[in-house]
Amino acid sequence: MDILYHLGMGLLQCLSPVTLLLLVVGVLIGLISGVLPGLTVVMGVILVLPFTYPMSATNAIIVLTAIYIGGTYGGAFTSILFKIPGEPIHVPLLWDGYPMARQGQAAKALGWTLYAAIGGGLMAAIIMVVVSEPFAIVALKFSTPEYFAIVFLGLTSVIVLGTSTIRQAVISLAIGILVATVGIDDIYGAERFTFGISILRDGIDYLTVMVGTYALAEVLKRLEEGFVSPTLKQVGKVKTTFPTWLEFKGQIGLFLRSIGIGTIIGSVPGAGATVASFVSYGMEKQYGKNRKEMGKGAPEGIVSSQTAATASVGGALIPLLTLGIPGSGCTAVILGAFLLHGIQPGPQVFATSLDMVYTIYASVFLALVIMAIIGYLAVKPMCKVLDAPESVSSAFIMVLCFIGAFTIRNNISDVWMMVVFGLIGYVMERYNYPIAPLVLGAILGPLAERAFLTTMISYSNNWTVFFTRPISGVVMFISIFGLLFTIFYPMLKSRQKQTTLGQ
Amino acid sequence: MQNNLVERLKGAAFNLVLFLAAVYLFYLAGYFQYDIREGQLGPGFWPRLLLGLVIVLTFYDIVLGLVKGSTAGEVKGVLGNKDQANQEEDGLPEEENKRYPMLLFIGCLMTLAYVFLINIIGFAICTFLYLAGFMYAGRYRRHTVIIVSSLLGTLFFVFLFIKVVYVSLPTGVPPFEGLTLIIYSLLGIH
Known part of the structure; x- marks a missing residue:
């Protein structure tokens, strides 16, 4: 009952004209960043961050969350209609959404996508609201070994769920964590890797790393490819047709599975909407009732990936708000916004700023509704965004990167740092090193080190404490099992295949 | 044959840079100034742990790159394996973009x-x-x-x-x- 009361109060706060306007603008920016191939949703959230400085903390978080939500859906239009995924999240939609469109069922494919986005998003939001407060109460009892174990889970998940080789992901992650060690350390007060440069004493802000590696490196990469904008075919009379109740009823089980996968993966620090979308699609293709039809234009392919992608937003907000640990790239930026407004998310927030927490929750529900309305009415204008020349939009993105880096500490050194990370990001991508582990390492590195060293000091360097305490032990076991399984299972499988071929 | 060797050296170049940088930083991490207290790991422990990992892995990568020439067939993350499987199913290799x-x-x-x-x-x-x-x-x-x-x-x-x-x-x-x-x-x- 308390939850409903607080949620209602939060909703009232969100209905103020300014907040409503911010929600609409946020969702629109999210949708556009989802549509444009050169602009990812993380970039969208990063680039809007400097605009949120004069806002109240609540409004800043609301607008960034709205972008995040919109971004998980925007690229669906162009993936289905033109085979252009604006986001990696929507790559699975190419496998079933586009074939459906080619079979003359584009409107139905868009309808399933809208159902999936709104259904997945709303259910995950409900789970988020119900789970967060009790989880925050439990989290108050967490000590440093538990924090370390959770961060360790995040660090391993980005390796396990990545696209590159495990070794390259580990190297990238280690570099990210090392970047976070630059400056004066928290525990011993020692100066590390500063090379006498004064700005490095304050450390390297992870937002600088994010702006450089995600945004600047991506623009440079696309510039090298000559900004080849996709040729857009005629949008024609695009409309959205909703599936019938009977069709929907047949997919309820799939909806629930995908919501579960999306929420759980979203809540794992380090795994975001893209991972949720791919894993959910993969699970359905491997074990689903209609798996043989998937890849040829089956609604299951759309529902599984889109539901999980949007559901991951609610999941990702749980560790952010209850533990102060970001669950994805977007929530890392949102964490940055919290910190810039002087608020440290974590279990204490539920005691000190409950109104703010519930206003953010309510805004998630409203953003989903706004997203559905815009998504239903504005498919055609959204697709038209692709007509904008990429070199023009990229030039503006670059300037926003400079401003974004500058405003972190009002210092030009951060802009230099951002450019350096942009170049590092570009080179790493050229050599097939993944960027996500580097960024996650820079974000979670300080948390991991602090939790690890504090535990070592508190427990007289007894590292077994991570495995003997029940919660941290279970989380550590899951992390290590996941890592070993990812390494050894494909090896075992290929050996079995070779043996079979040999026979 | 010579082209192949040049390609392999090019591929190993980045790893070599990482390896050398890691060795240098590992050395630096042993000289951080702080108040030494008995039984504590010190500020160099964490970076050295990570740098050790980078040194081992990049060294392995350099050797592998020079001997084998590519990372094809290596264990990838879950999404990497899925991507590969989908490509194999489609029969379409990833398109190489023109570069400027x-x-x-x-x-x-x-x-x-x-x-x-x-x-x-x-x-x-x-x-x-x-x-x-x-x-x-x-x-x-x-x-x-x-x-x-x-x-x-x-x-x-x-x-x-x-x-x-x-x-x-x-x-x-x-x-x-x-x-x-x-x-x-x-x-x-x-």
């Missing part, structure tokens, strides 16, 4: 110049030049659109970040500072 290294070079140069010049010629002028230059470098050739969008974009950024968000963006040094202040006064910024 000169554009990249110009883009990098312009970016470095922007950061270098922003304190001298000020945000407004520097941004206008950068926007127009970057659009042109990106092979866009509608001059009116370039100039108008760069000008309006610059004015929008100046107005928004200085008047609304209160960010003290660089105004430059004289005589550019004077020009920036004229732009500010035209926008009603005092």
Whole structure:
């Protein structure tokens, strides 16, 4: 009952004209960043961050969350209609959404996508609201070994769920964590890797790393490819047709599975909407009732990936708000916004700023509704965004990167740092090193080190404490099992295949 | 054969840089200044742990790259394996995009110049030049659109970040500072 009361109060706060306007603008920016191939949703959230400085903390978080939500859906239009995924999240939609469109069922494919986005998003939001407060109460009892174990889970998940080789992901992650060690350390007060440069004493802000590696490196990469904008075919009379109740009823089980996968993966620090979308699609293709039809234009392919992608937003907000640990790239930026407004998310927030927490929750529900309305009415204008020349939009993105880096500490050194990370990001991508582990390492590195060293000091360097305490032990076991399984299972499988071929 | 060797060396170059940097930083991490207390791991422990990992893995990568030449068939993350499986199913290899290294070079140069010049010629002028230059470098050739969008974009950024968000963006040094202040006064910024 308390939850409903607080949620209602939060909703009232969100209905103020300014907040409503911010929600609409946020969702629109999210949708556009989802549509444009050169602009990812993380970039969208990063680039809007400097605009949120004069806002109240609540409004800043609301607008960034709205972008995040919109971004998980925007690229669906162009993936289905033109085979252009604006986001990696929507790559699975190419496998079933586009074939459906080619079979003359584009409107139905868009309808399933809208159902999936709104259904997945709303259910995950409900789970988020119900789970967060009790989880925050439990989290108050967490000590440093538990924090370390959770961060360790995040660090391993980005390796396990990545696209590159495990070794390259580990190297990238280690570099990210090392970047976070630059400056004066928290525990011993020692100066590390500063090379006498004064700005490095304050450390390297992870937002600088994010702006450089995600945004600047991506623009440079696309510039090298000559900004080849996709040729857009005629949008024609695009409309959205909703599936019938009977069709929907047949997919309820799939909806629930995908919501579960999306929420759980979203809540794992380090795994975001893209991972949720791919894993959910993969699970359905491997074990689903209609798996043989998937890849040829089956609604299951759309529902599984889109539901999980949007559901991951609610999941990702749980560790952010209850533990102060970001669950994805977007929530890392949102964490940055919290910190810039002087608020440290974590279990204490539920005691000190409950109104703010519930206003953010309510805004998630409203953003989903706004997203559905815009998504239903504005498919055609959204697709038209692709007509904008990429070199023009990229030039503006670059300037926003400079401003974004500058405003972190009002210092030009951060802009230099951002450019350096942009170049590092570009080179790493050229050599097939993944960027996500580097960024996650820079974000979670300080948390991991602090939790690890504090535990070592508190427990007289007894590292077994991570495995003997029940919660941290279970989380550590899951992390290590996941890592070993990812390494050894494909090896075992290929050996079995070779043996079979040999026979 | 020789081309193959050159390719392998090229592939190993980045790993070699990482390896050497890691060795150097590992050495540095042993000399951090702090109050040594008995039984504590010290500020160098964590970085050394990570650097040790980087050294081992990059060394392995260098050897593997030189001997084998590629990472094909290696264990990848879950999504990497799925991607591969989908490609195999489609029968379509990933399309290799055409590259324009000169554009990249110009883009990098312009970016470095922007950061270098922003304190001298000020945000407004520097941004206008950068926007127009970057659009042109990106092979866009509608001059009116370039100039108008760069000008309006610059004015929008100046107005928004200085008047609304209160960010003290660089105004430059004289005589550019004077020009920036004229732009500010035209926008009603005092």
